[in-house]
Every structure is written in C-alpha cells, then in structure tokens.
Amino acid sequence: MTYPPQKHRLQSLLSPRLWRLSCLLLLATGGQSVAQESDHQYTSEAIQAGSRVYVQQCALCHGPQGETVDGINLRLGQFRTARTDDDLAGVISGGAAGGRMPAFTLRPEELNGVIAYIRAGFDPSGVAISIGDATRGKALFEGKGECASCHRVNGKGPRTAPDLSDIGVLRTPAILQNSMVAPAATLLPINRAVRIVTRREETVFGRRLNEDTYTVQLIDANEQLRSFVKADLVSYELSSEPVHQPTTLSGDEVADLVGYLLTLRGMQ
C-alpha cells in the first residue's frame, strides 16, 4: 500500500448485470420514457419559434432574461400563480394582474412556442420541460418516487443526500428534470459519493462536502460530519456515478415532481 493512496475514479460502480437490469427497466417503461416524451411534447422548432415570439411580444415588459417583473422569473420557471402549461396559456391569452398584463392574441403555434421557450429556460437549443402538479409531485416525492428516503426537505428526512429545501431557486426546471432522468449528467462534482478506508480499518461511506490536496470532508452514512487527512487513509474511492439510477417514473410523474421541486424555495 502506498501513502497517500491514489484516488480511484470508478468508471462505473454497477456490475454488468445490474447495469443491464437498469437498462431493461428503462426500456420497460417504453413510450413513457421522459426524455422521449419531452422531446415530443415541444419540438426544437417550437422552442426556436417561441424565442422569436418572446422577443417581439414579451420582452418589452418581462425583459430579455424574463426577470424584470417583480416576483416573476420566466427563465427559471418562477411565476406568480401559474404552474402548469395550461395555466401559462391562460395567462397569456387572458391577461393577468388586473389588466397590468394584457391579453395576447397568439396563433396556437405561437402560444405553444412561447410556452416551449419559457419551459426550455430561454435556451433556443434546449429541451422544454413539462411542469406538472405540485401536490401530486409532493406525494410522489414522499411515496412512490422514494426521493424522501435520501433527500431532506424543510427539516424532515435524512441529510445524506443534498437537502432540497431551496432547490426551486437553485435549479432550472430542465436541470431538475434531468436530475431524475439522467442523474449522471446533473450530479454536481462536489456531491460525489466516496468510500474511505482508514488505517484503523474503518470503512466510511459518504457524500463529499469539501476537498483539498491533503484533506477531504464528507457527511457519512450516520449523518456525521467527518474530516480525513489523506495521508492517514488506506484508500479513498470517489464514485463517478450518482447514487440513484435514472428514474422509472412516467413523464407525467416526473413533471409533477418538477412542479413540486419548484415550490421548494427555502426560508423566505
């Protein structure tokens, strides 16, 4: 054994069998695969068309980044009352805020496009995200989705995975959806899972909180804050994989979860 130990970047923590299994699970959901459904829901053409409508019709009041009206950030999916796509369509077509936002008469493809552009986080080359019902999303978060078995919200739940109490102001809808559909693509590098074996032969699993050349800090499986001097370790392994697999929930369910996560705005 050499000291300090080499840090191993594990290409995949999954056994070939487990990997095949998870692929099968994904395939089993077939047409409900979220990525596919989202791509079909709004096309790239719709998003690009929407960006032109936005610049012409909306940007005067909402600003090029969508944040110039108090309490609203269109790019980040923050609205005063609207939640679903139907809500947005209603506000655009019917006006809002006692007439301060006028009613817009848009052709269906224009209306569809501007909603797509908003849902794509103002990224014309992006993917539009469907935002569903927050109440159903909360039930999924705590139930079938099993999110609450690792994530903490407003003081409830384990601390081992990142606390999501304010995730709605930290992440765009697109990133929230991706964190479920393609977690490996959205896992922040600092949050990588680690396995440490100390010279005292203690094995510690945890989530990395901080690291430098000589030390590493993490929260372990017992929710304890731990700090290690690397020279005192027998091994330090860092996983390149997220802890959870791509979700097997349906597209509608993911949309509901995104809707719920966007309501998590931290302590005001």
Place this chain on the structure above:
Amino acid sequence: MKTLNHFLIVLLSLGGLISASATLAQNQAQEITYDRILNAAEEPQNWLTYNGGYASQRYSELDQITPRNIDDLEVKWTLQNQVFGAWQTNPIVIDGIMYITQRPNDVMAVDAVTGRVFWMYRHTNAENARVCCGANNRGVAVLGDKVYMGTQDAHLIALDRINGKPLWKVKVGDVNFAYSITMAPLIVKDKVIVGVGGGEYGIRGFVVAYDAETGEEAWKFYTIPGPGEPGHDSWDGDDWEHGGAPIWITGSFDPELNLTYWGVGNPGPDWNAAQRPGDNLYSDSVIALDADTGELKWHFQFTPNDGYDYDAVQVPLLVDMDWNGTPSKLMLWANRNGYFYVLDRVTGKYLLGKNYVKVNWSSGLDENGRPFATPQPEGMPTWPGNQGATNWYPPSYSPRTGLFYFSAWEDYATIYRAEEQEYEPGRAFLGGGFTVLTPAQGAPGVGIGRTNPINTWTDEVGHAALMAMDPQTGEAKWKYEQFDVSDSGMLTTASDLLFTGGREGHFHALDARTGELLWKASLGGQIVMAPITFMVDGVQYITVVSGHAMSTFALRD
C-alpha cells in the same frame, strides 16, 4: 466487484441505515443537550458556549500545553476570513467540529483539526441594516441539532447543525429603527436568548427568549421600564422611548439561582446627559432576570445618567469564593467606567468598588456603589476616555490563581462635547461628539479599531495593561503593559497559562501567577476576541483570531 456492489448498496440505503448504525459508530457525535452545556466544565475538550460555560470564566481544565513545553507550540492551520473588517467571532467547538461566523452573517462548520470547511450558510441582510461600529458578529450558540445566529438586521436564525440549512427565522427587532444583533445567543434550558444593539440609534433596548425548537417567543424584558413599571421615573417625559440601553454581549447564568445576568449598554443620546435627566435605568447596569420568565430580580447601575458612553456590556463573570470569611456567590466586573466591582449575585448587593485606572468623571463610590459624579468643565479631558477603561472583550478568572484577568486602557482620555439632538427614527442619536486627548495638537488619537500598521498615536495617547486583579482587594496583583491599547479577551488554563493578545497582532502566553511572558507569536492582525481551547484525539488546541485570520495552535508532533 462484490465490494463495489456493496458500496453502491450502502449509498443507496444511506437514509435507512441511520438508526441501525447509530449505536455502532465509533465517532458518533453526541447530541448537544442542555445538561451538557450546564456541565460544560466536565468536557473541557469542547467549548460549548460563548464564554466556555455559564459562569463565563473562560478557564479550561486542559493542561497538555504547559509553561515547560509551550516553546513547542506551532500553527496547525489558519482560516482566512473572506470579508474585510475586524473579525470578532468566538468559535464553539463540539466533538471536533467548530462553528464560527464571519461578518456580517455567514456561519461555517469547520473541521477543528484541519480548519477545512464542511458547510457555509450566508444570510443576506436588509439593505438598511446598520450598526454603529462595524458589521460585527461574535458567534453562534448550539443546542440539540441546531445552530443559532443573530443577524445585523435583527433576526434570529436557527440552522441545521449538520448541513447548515435554515430551519426557522424570527424577527427580533425592527431594522427600520436600527435594531441589530451582533452578540452570540445564550442557550438556557430549552430557550435561546438574545439582546439587541442600537444604542447609538435611539432604540429601546430589550432581551428576549425564544423556544429553541420552534422560535416562539417565551419572554421579553425591556431594559428601559415603560410607564407604570418600577424605574420608569428615572426617565423624563418620552426620553424612555428612544433611550438606548442595548444588550450586545452574551450574558451568564446561575442554574442554582435560576438567574441570567446581562450587561446593559449606554443611554442615548450618548454624550448629552443633560438632555435626558434622571438615572436612566437600566442603562449601564447589570440586570438579573429569571431564566424562565424574564422577570427582573435585581439590578445594579454602575453609571447613572451616563454622558460618556460607558456601556456596561462587559461579561458578567460568576465566581464562588469566600467573602469576609463566608462562602459567597459573587460577580466580578471590571467596568468600562474605570471601576472594578464585586457584587453579591444573589441580591445584587454592592461589596467592593475601586478604580483600576485614572478616573476623574467621579471622585469615588458611596457605600452602595453609586458614584459621586464630578463632570469636567467643557473642553477638559475625562478619564477614562470614550472607548472606556475596558470594554466588551471577555475577561477570565482562574480558580487556581484566584485572579481576574482583563485588558485595561491606561492613560487614555477624551474631551466630550454635548449637543441637543432631536431623535429621528433609524438615524444616529449621539448628542454631540468627542476628541481623544493627545499630547500635541492634531496628533492621531486612538480609534475604535486599528487600521494603520504604524502606531502614530503611541502609548502617550493610551496603552494596554493586562491586569491580574485580586478580587478580594480590588488591587492588581500584577499587570503586563503593552505599547498599544488592546481589545483582546482572555483565556486561562489548568496549567496556569494565560493566553491573550492585542491590536499589535502579538499573540502571547503568560504565567497566570506571575505575569511573566512565556511565549509569543506575531500574527500581524489585531486580536479583538478571546482565544479558546479544545481537544481532539488527545491533542490540545488553542484558537485565536488575528486580523482576517483564525489560527489554531498545538504542540509540535
């Protein structure tokens, strides 16, 4: 491959493992209960409260570092503050994890052995938050799974101790009237207690207790009595409504008497005492409040109708010792007004008072400890000067030496100028101004903090003396003089070491019995808080803040 699968499975089920493995973990941190804080002296490896324990003695039973091996002290780590300004935070250390603040209101959990940060919480204050004398914060309090911090915009925030996420926030005072919080909260039983700053802005001071779990208000005590309350007649007209009397330093607690003790700040406007006739209770006083109800049990006013900004925001230091041959519960107090006091902390009775520096605002104290006021003619200097003969920086008492240690300012005087000033909400309410007495016209005076690497004011304008006071006599047994003044607090240990510093950036250790200098390190930045000590894995550490750096020392391996 088996190992890797295991890794994944463990991580997948991290949440579910918590209860099962809690009893197995070797290094499992214990919960911070009130009982642990109450018995803080029994776990000297930790530093559980602002002043190290409810008696606020800043004395530690740790004795690994001794006068014999102190030359082996070396820096183990340094943490640089990320913002400018004097750094007054006092660390709390619990089972190897240190909780600190940096101005204005960031909280960090730090590995006490390496100085590396686990998490940081950042509070953004209201834009109109203001404090007179720097965006200071002096640290947090910890109870259960929560960390508590008061904010510049007068809120109290509870954070999750493990991940730093905010759990609740309550409005303590109105920022539009310049209420603020700079002190570390005090935990007593199931309550978290804070006071408010704003003595230079015409606030009406108070101290308030909240349920530590929920943030629900439990009791509130105004430091200026309202109409119909005892002491209200010490104010004229509506002066009481904006008479100051802030509380910005953490208090002490006697669990047997169930009393909390708080030092109360200056009345406002600061320098025009004639504008607010009367004693101006409870400004410049110590108050004893019932820990459960906030009811006032007694008070003692050091400086009635103060026109010199002589805040009594010192730490109430509690000792049990013989007084005239009788075992007594005492309170030791070196006041900003230049007098050292011994009080009976059961009743508030005055036992002893003596000036420890030159004093001319008063010619002495009567049998009840009330000063004979001798205001100086206009344009003539007053000793001690505006920053006081000492101030908020924490003293220490060693039960081994029986001595009380604190930083005093000697040969420092101020010429005050009083002016009528009308109160305007949220604006400075000072009633005049002052200049520091200097030996030559236009020479630099001593300021609130040190901002110049060259000491152009010199010891002729004021300098520090670390005093080792014998509380039985009110006389300093020895003193250790420094060239510049000092805002450093004190730490004593069971190996009879005394650690302190000053504005010059020297961090030094003295023999607590004799005052002999044993060791020093030039850290370069002003030291404006007391050092603390703790132990992790059998190694004793000393932490001190100097300038923008927090440095932690231990013996060479």
